[in-house]
Amino acid sequence: PLFDADNLKHIKQEMVSPPALPKHEQVAEGDPVVVEVTFFVEEKEMEIAPGVKTWGLTFNGTVPGPLIVVHQDDYVQLTLINAATNTMVHNIDFHAATGAMGGGDISNVAPGEQVTFRFKATKAGVFVYHCAPGGIMVPLHVVSGMNGAIMVLPRDGLKDELGNPVRYDKAFYIAEQDFYIPKDENGNYKEYDSPAEGFPDLITSMKTLLPTHLLFNGKMNALTGDKALEAKVGEKVLFITSQANRDTRIHLIGGHADLVWLGGSFNDAPATNYESWSVVGGSAVAALYQFRQPGTYTYLNHNLIEAILFGAVAQLEVEGD
Amino acid sequence: PLFDADNLKHIKQEMVSPPALPKHEQVAEGDPVVVEVTFFVEEKEMEIAPGVKTWGLTFNGTVPGPLIVVHQDDYVQLTLINAATNTMVHNIDFHAATGAMGGGDISNVAPGEQVTFRFKATKAGVFVYHCAPGGIMVPLHVVSGMNGAIMVLPRDGLKDELGNPVRYDKAFYIAEQDFYIPKDENGNYKEYDSPAEGFPDLITSMKTLLPTHLLFNGKMNALTGDKALEAKVGEKVLFITSQANRDTRIHLIGGHADLVWLGGSFNDAPATNYESWSVVGGSAVAALYQFRQPGTYTYLNHNLIEAILFGAVAQLEVEGD
Amino acid sequence: PLFDADNLKHIKQEMVSPPALPKHEQVAEGDPVVVEVTFFVEEKEMEIAPGVKTWGLTFNGTVPGPLIVVHQDDYVQLTLINAATNTMVHNIDFHAATGAMGGGDISNVAPGEQVTFRFKATKAGVFVYHCAPGGIMVPLHVVSGMNGAIMVLPRDGLKDELGNPVRYDKAFYIAEQDFYIPKDENGNYKEYDSPAEGFPDLITSMKTLLPTHLLFNGKMNALTGDKALEAKVGEKVLFITSQANRDTRIHLIGGHADLVWLGGSFNDAPATNYESWSVVGGSAVAALYQFRQPGTYTYLNHNLIEAILFGAVAQLEVEGD
Ligand SMILES: [Cu+2]
Ligand SMILES: [Cu+2]
Ligand SMILES: [Cu+2]
Ligand SMILES: [Cu+2]
Ligand SMILES: [Cu+2]
Ligand SMILES: [Cu+2]
Ligand code: NA
Ligand code: NA
Ligand code: NA
Ligand code: NA
Ligand code: NA
Ligand code: NA
Ligand SMILES: [Zn+2]
Ligand SMILES: [Zn+2]
Numbered sequence: 004p005l006f007d008a009d010n011l012k013h014i015k016q017e018m019v020s021p022p023a024l025p026k027h028e029q030v031a032e033g034d035p036v037v038v039e040v041t042f043f044v045e046e047k048e049m050e051i052a053p054g055v056k057t058w059g060l061t062f063n064g065t066v067p068g069p070l071i072v073v074h075q076d077d078y079v080q081l082t083l084i085n086a087a088t089n090t091m092v093h094n095i096d097f098h099a100a101t102g103a104m105g106g107g108d109i110s111n112v113a114p115g116e117q118v119t120f121r122f123k124a125t126k127a128g129v130f131v132y133h134c135a136p137g138g139i140m141v142p143l144h145v146v147s148g149m150n151g152a153i154m155v156l157p158r159d160g161l162k163d164e165l166g167n168p169v170r171y172d173k174a175f176y177i178a179e180q181d182f183y184i185p186k187d188e189n190g191n192y193k194e195y196d197s198p199a200e201g202f203p204d205l206i207t208s209m210k211t212l213l214p215t216h217l218l219f220n221g222k223m224n225a226l227t228g229d230k231a232l233e234a235k236v237g238e239k240v241l242f243i244t245s246q247a248n249r250d251t252r253i254h255l256i257g258g259h260a261d262l263v264w265l266g267g268s269f270n271d272a273p274a275t276n277y278e279s280w281s282v283v284g285g286s287a288v289a290a291l292y293q294f295r296q297p298g299t300y301t302y303l304n305h306n307l308i309e310a311i312l313f314g315a316v317a318q319l320e321v322e323g324d
Numbered sequence: 325p326l327f328d329a330d331n332l333k334h335i336k337q338e339m340v341s342p343p344a345l346p347k348h349e350q351v352a353e354g355d356p357v358v359v360e361v362t363f364f365v366e367e368k369e370m371e372i373a374p375g376v377k378t379w380g381l382t383f384n385g386t387v388p389g390p391l392i393v394v395h396q397d398d399y400v401q402l403t404l405i406n407a408a409t410n411t412m413v414h415n416i417d418f419h420a421a422t423g424a425m426g427g428g429d430i431s432n433v434a435p436g437e438q439v440t441f442r443f444k445a446t447k448a449g450v451f452v453y454h455c456a457p458g459g460i461m462v463p464l465h466v467v468s469g470m471n472g473a474i475m476v477l478p479r480d481g482l483k484d485e486l487g488n489p490v491r492y493d494k495a496f497y498i499a500e501q502d503f504y505i506p507k508d509e510n511g512n513y514k515e516y517d518s519p520a521e522g523f524p525d526l527i528t529s530m531k532t533l534l535p536t537h538l539l540f541n542g543k544m545n546a547l548t549g550d551k552a553l554e555a556k557v558g559e560k561v562l563f564i565t566s567q568a569n570r571d572t573r574i575h576l577i578g579g580h581a582d583l584v585w586l587g588g589s590f591n592d593a594p595a596t597n598y599e600s601w602s603v604v605g606g607s608a609v610a611a612l613y614q615f616r617q618p619g620t621y622t623y624l625n626h627n628l629i630e631a632i633l634f635g636a637v638a639q640l641e642v643e644g645d
Numbered sequence: 646p647l648f649d650a651d652n653l654k655h656i657k658q659e660m661v662s663p664p665a666l667p668k669h670e671q672v673a674e675g676d677p678v679v680v681e682v683t684f685f686v687e688e689k690e691m692e693i694a695p696g697v698k699t700w701g702l703t704f705n706g707t708v709p710g711p712l713i714v715v716h717q718d719d720y721v722q723l724t725l726i727n728a729a730t731n732t733m734v735h736n737i738d739f740h741a742a743t744g745a746m747g748g749g750d751i752s753n754v755a756p757g758e759q760v761t762f763r764f765k766a767t768k769a770g771v772f773v774y775h776c777a778p779g780g781i782m783v784p785l786h787v788v789s790g791m792n793g794a795i796m797v798l799p800r801d802g803l804k805d806e807l808g809n810p811v812r813y814d815k816a817f818y819i820a821e822q823d824f825y826i827p828k829d830e831n832g833n834y835k836e837y838d839s840p841a842e843g844f845p846d847l848i849t850s851m852k853t854l855l856p857t858h859l860l861f862n863g864k865m866n867a868l869t870g871d872k873a874l875e876a877k878v879g880e881k882v883l884f885i886t887s888q889a890n891r892d893t894r895i896h897l898i899g900g901h902a903d904l905v906w907l908g909g910s911f912n913d914a915p916a917t918n919y920e921s922w923s924v925v926g927g928s929a930v931a932a933l934y935q936f937r938q939p940g941t942y943t944y945l946n947h948n949l950i951e952a953i954l955f956g957a958v959a960q961l962e963v964e965g966d
């Protein structure tokens with residue numbers, strides 16, 4: 004069935020780092036296209052909090068990986084490149100795809116290899132993708148940061164709870180990552196010379212089911228202070244949040260979800276006026292808020308312990324009057 | 325009010341072991357009936373994972389107990405038989421029932437006794453049932469496996485999000501059970517000569533709120549490999565999942581919930597196109613997917629640590645082209 | 646924009662202790678009003694379970710604080726009084742408010758001070774409020790009990806899933822509070838001479854993410870036995886439950902949610918016939934049940950370990966025939 008796509012127009016989508024989204028139209032122009040995306044696997048040491056280093060397994064060097072944006076019935080043609088300098092086999096499972104383990108079955112690449120495959124984005128919504136190289140490697144790679152999301156917009160754009168068109172002025176992709184960094188007998192975070200060296204301890208740490216860090220966009224304070232997000236009074240801002248592994252609950256201090264597409268489905272009417280909304284492990288959810296007042300806003304996991312002590316907090320500066 | 329049921333036709337429903345469902349019609353034929361069901365309590369030692377034994381408290385010898393299927397406004401007439409060889413008082417609380425603690429108040433049976441009671445299934449949906457013998461015995465029996473679910477179909481069958489009839493070609497009942505198996509000082513799982521002997525340790529273990537196992541249908545790998553579920557391309561498969569105690573989040577790798585009846589309510593329009601869906605502790609949820617492609621699919625708790633390290637995984641083999 | 650409110654009628658709402666609600670009309674009479682509410686901060690030692698004492702930080706001396714009831718488009722004019730005998734700065738963040746960190750930015754009061762501010766209740770639903778004095782103080786104050794909820798009714802009252810008016814005969818406010826009481830090396834709960842003295846240990850305890858108590862209305866057995874709630878057969882009872890910090894899942898043994906406003910939004914059609922419903926951390930949810938049969942009912946967190954071993958249980962006695 005994918006051969007049908009050969010006659011379609013091909014478009015390259017340049018990936019950008021979260022919280023930014025790639026350039027895209029909210030309403031599709033013309034027929035479905037093939038959206039070509041390239042992901043480079045990067046295994047890299049990351050300092051996720053002051054003095055806390057871990058081996059990140061990443062798509063394109065960021066946790067989460069880049070947000071892909073397409074329209075329903077477009078095809079995604081993904082090229083996954085695993086540099087020879089990496090040490091592990093990786094792949095990618097798209098929750099937006101159908102069959103073949105979401106692509107996991109046809110995208111395994113050893114270091115030095117690359118693979119290209121295509122899937123049709125048949126369902127509109129926001130969906131997680133992640134590395135899923137089989138068995139215990141699945142949670143190990145996912146909690147090492149190897150996950151992201153795709154937004155599949157309806158061809159005619161988003162609609163509110165009454166079925167009327169709704170457009171956003173700005174959009175941010177904010178993912179929560181649960182880390183389980185192993186500690187030594189003195190309670191100090193351990194470091195390793197390679198991802199594989201750390202895996203036995205990481206398995207032990209994951210078994211506690213208790214994360215050591217819950218970080219928005221991969222690093223403590225990645226989106227606060229100087230790096231706070233920005234918006235203007237009157238703007239409708241779309242917030243896309245994914246959590247690839249563990250349940251979270253999102254709240255915007257001083258704001259609300261005017262609209263929230265529960266479960267991430269753009270095929271269902273959004274719920275309205277939520278104070279806090281669930282993002283279950285293995286899902287992405289989108290919420291829209293129109294800012295009414297200037298000031299500082301906080302976007303957080305409203306388990307306040309997880310927000311403040313584990314790091315799941317972002318800030319927005321909203322200008323205007 | 326239950327006397328009204330005396331003039332209704334009585335039907336016996338033969339229980340079968342999960343993941344199978346008893347024989348049933350999707351659309352009710354004629355007037356409401358009294359569906360007679362017999363549950364035998366079995367207290368039995370079970371090996372839930374290699375080398376891990378626990379005292380299972382079960383309805384009909386399986387974890388979960390059998391799925392009952394009726395139509396809205398049918399009566400369920402349940403006979404609960406507690407063999408003299410058992411050691412404990414048990415009962416049954418149906419979340420589908422009204423009043424009398426869901427039946428818990430009128431179904432207590434000591435070993436060697438049996439009880440029969442009736443309730444009208446007034447609400448359409450999938451609902452948990454479980455043993456609830458009071459106080460601390462409630463969680464002890466539930467986390468020892470004594471729970472299951474009932475599906476109460478609308479008399480005219482299921483409907484999709486637009487209100488159109490939808491029929492399934494096949495249905496599976498997959499429950500997640502959280503176990504809290506006590507360990508000795510060396511970290512080895514302990515065994516006991518009777519359920520009661522293990523309860524003090526089990527209380528201590530439950531207090532951690534951290535399960536040792538999260539198993540689909542009562543046993544590690546109960547539904548994988550040789551025992552994978554089977555379906556064909558084009559089939560609409562209904563998946564009913566219950567979790568009697570602890571929140572879970574379900575995902576079908578390579579597929580979706582085309583339809584998911586959140587909260588298990590068949591009275592509400594289903595949500596569509598979910599990648600992962602919540603099943604909160606003490607609830608059952610139904611999701612339908614039409615398989616488009618052949619291959620292996622994985623049905624799992626998408627906390628990937630809970631899936632891979634704790635056992636919450638099933639597989640499906642889908643044939644066709 | 647708040648100046649607009651100066652010409653509106655002002656009404657004082659007398660606060661009452663949960664589970665009671667203040668006197669209110671279900672359908673608004675006339676134009677929007679300014680509802681004046683006074684909250685007294687009380688820092689007080691509380692015995693939350695036999696032999697377990699902790700420093701409660703409270704609004705009006707109860708955990709949760711009082712439920713406020715207004716109608717959509719009313720203004721809430723809150724006076725927050727921090728007695729000179731208290732030891733800490735407090736404030737209040739209303740999830741029902743817009744901007745200014747939900748009011749947190751404009752309501753900080755040191756001991757001996759008071760503040761009055763106003764917000765317009767633009768969105769209909771049930772919403773959490775809580776103290777949010779910044780940084781680590783936020784979870785410390787919230788898990789010390791400093792939270793409650795407001796109900797913002799639609800001006801024309803509640804509607805069922807079909808859009809028809811629905812009225813309740815009685816309403817109860819039941820909040821679940823997660824406590825993290827520190828223990829000494831012998832496993833005994835510790836006591837402190839002031840809130841601040843206990844905070845270092847409380848931070849350590851919160852970091853476990855594992856509560857020691859999950860209590861309805863602030864105290865073990867606050868709503869059971871002699872203190873069980875009361876209703877009559879035929880009555881429609883509205884249950885408002887908030888959890889300011891941690892996810893819970895609510896069930897009514899022997900009953901259901903005939904209607905449940907998920908996420909607490911009265912702007913969305915309620916879901917129907919839920920057996921158990923999610924209340925994510927940082928949210929309030931309302932559910933309505935019409936009692937059909939007399940007897941004892943139990944309203945609980947359906948993680949049965951959390952209900953029975955951690956305390957999240959209430960009872961209702963329903964009279965009639
Ligand atoms: Cu990977
Ligand atoms: Cu996945
Ligand atoms: Cu039992
Ligand atoms: Cu129950
Ligand atoms: Cu406070
Ligand atoms: Cu809050
Ligand atoms: Na989603
Ligand atoms: Na739909
Ligand atoms: Na259900
Ligand atoms: Na309905
Ligand atoms: Na709410
Ligand atoms: Na609405
Ligand atoms: Zn191309
Ligand atoms: Zn990988």
Ligand SMILES: [Zn+2]
Binds near residue numbers: 099100105580
């Ligand atoms: Zn999927």
Ligand SMILES: [Zn+2]
Binds near residue numbers: 334358360
């Ligand atoms: Zn009969």
Ligand SMILES: [Zn+2]
Binds near residue numbers: 414415470
């Ligand atoms: Zn039992």
Ligand SMILES: [Zn+2]
Binds near residue numbers: 419426898901
């Ligand atoms: Zn029930």
Ligand SMILES: [Zn+2]
Binds near residue numbers: 655656679681
């Ligand atoms: Zn006044």
Ligand SMILES: [Zn+2]
Binds near residue numbers: 702733777791
């Ligand atoms: Zn305070």
Ligand SMILES: [Zn+2]
Binds near residue numbers: 256259278741742747
């Ligand atoms: Zn808010």
